[in-house]
Amino acid sequence: MNNLLLNKRIVISGAARGLGLSFATACAKQGADVVMLDILADEVHSQANLLKKQGLKATAWQIDLADASNIKSTIDNVIAHSAQIDGLINCGALATGVGGKNMMDYDEDLWDRVMQINVKGTWLLSKALVPYLKASSAGKIVNIASDTALWGAPNLMAYTASKGAIISMTRSMARELGEDNICVNCILPGLTIVEATAYVPQQRHDHYVNGRALNRKQYPEDIDGTAVYLLSNLASFVTGQNIPVNGGFVFN
Template identity: 65%
Template sequence: MTTLLQGKNVVITGAARGLGYDFACAALKAGASILMVDILADLLQEKAEKLQGEGFPVTYITADLSTQTSIDNVTTWVSLNWQKVDGLINCAALATGVGGVDMMDYDPELWDRVMTVNVKGTWLMTQAMVPFLKKSGYGKVVNIASDTALWGAPKLMAYVASKGAILSMTRSMARELGEFNISVNSLSPGLTLVEATEYVPKERHNLYITGRAIQREQLPDDVSGTALYLLSDLASFVTGQNIPVNGGFVFN
């Protein structure tokens, strides 16, 4: 337990499982109040109620970030309950089931779905939260990218392209929002042991382990500390940057 985010209001998308849930747990332990957002309604409720039962200040909203209606629902809740937002982690992304396909065989409809959720959803959620980030006078946005966009992972074209877009969009957002004291950075995890990567072949996991400077599997807790840093006062003059967190598989 720390006080790194004491008194801060933080919105986290994709928070029902994987890295998003780990980010929520870490931020709560650092003193923040959390709004968990995810499309997985039952799992989201289960995880949020578990944290509530442990005494943490957390609530939740089910949302499909590809729809404006869902974005509006999140905006309405924030307006009625918080009025200001200090931090936003855009972690929601379509990953499971999008890999293992050669670029020549990729389904255009799946491509569009990945781009809508991963890229458009990140933009729309950030756009919706900007007025509340401005009110805080503090705003921190952390966009979750991926080191696949840094080394060009094969047979994962739509996902890699979407995460490359996150990297570029982060820089543009940082330029536009800096005048409001809102910082925008991206975090690029390597292959992490979470539910969304259970489908990844063992060979790809081994490729990561042997290719890392620190040769072991990557766990969610390996990533959450960097997210907390980017949300905190410690990173008050850091913006437009991408931080790979992958044990040295890719150097920035």
């Protein structure tokens, strides 16, 4: 199907690279007007311009998910441009450089920063956009967690804990926002080939490929369809669900 998101305005955090960029591209190709957010200002603006050159609808804004006041001011600017918001993908997260140490060696400051961006940032961005999602006929929030929270990936505790929090938050958000006809769901990707996972040891990549029911590497486009579906009217009675998209490495 084409144009599953026609005339919908979708906000995507972490949209300069990797999964977030892939989601933004997929949504735009399905007819959405995508609002791309990222701390990497030059990159996110460049990517939005590339989409516009393809005849797609996209705007870009810099955001710092570690800064509550910046989140508010950024969303104020987004809304000043257009108050229509139909969907949100919470993809922005700190992933690079957060692994490799066990729980005894983890740095406290790094732990706090992972939680501040991945968990608190997701909450605050959602909170800022909920009033506008309520005004939509069928608002959608798609949180991006990780299947590491299901199988307990070692030497990655802060990231794994943050994604476990996203899973739990999804359920609570779905309960609280259901009365406003806002659906809240969560995608749990497996280890995906993007810039943020370039540092992951080959042994971990091999562990994933060999353990999947579908024995191959995972790419961003493997997840795009699930995100588009959850943002579309096809998923209007789906909420509170945590959906692993990992080639069968973890069954849920």
